[in-house]
Amino acid sequence: MNEFQTVYQAIGEEKIKELAKYFYEGVAQNEALRALYPSDLEAAEERLFLFLLQVFGGPTTYSEQRGHPRLRMRHLEWAIDDNMRNHWLSTMFTAMDKISVEQNIKELMMSYFVKVANHMINQ
Numbered sequence: 001m002n003e004f005q006t007v008y009q010a011i012g013e014e015k016i017k018e019l020a021k022y023f024y025e026g027v028a029q030n031e032a033l034r035a036l037y038p039s040d041l042e043a044a045e046e047r048l049f050l051f052l053l054q055v056f057g058g059p060t061t062y063s064e065q066r067g068h069p070r071l072r073m074r075h076l077e078w079a080i081d082d083n084m085r086n087h088w089l090s091t092m093f094t095a096m097d098k099i100s101v102e103q104n105i106k107e108l109m110m111s112y113f114v115k116v117a118n119h120m121i122n123q
Helices: 007-029 042-055 061-066 082-097 103-120
Strands: none
Touching: 007 042, 007 082, 007 103, 042 061, 082 103
16 A cells, blocks of 8 residues: 555455454454344444445545444444443454455554544443
8 A cells, every 4th residue: 555545445345345244243243242233233234334435535425324424422322431442343353354455554444443442432
């Protein structure tokens, strides 16, 4: 990835879609995270996919459909403490290990996820 390329340009839409799929496969197996979601994870997976596309430099479909992400506000109804953040990060990092991306891109994405997960803590 060169300095002018976005994550989206470097890895493409399919890898981001795979990441969302693998993440929600992990959510389904994680009792703490699973309790936060409705029985059907399909809509949540699609929202994450669209959000990640936008965040990593792709189409802005997420904002066009849902408005500004306002992640912290959208998640205030759930108690997110250090433990829940760790569940989320562990599940996301496991999902990242299942997609093949260059190490520098992986580190950039992981850094973003840590920053956002820390920002979401509300307990």
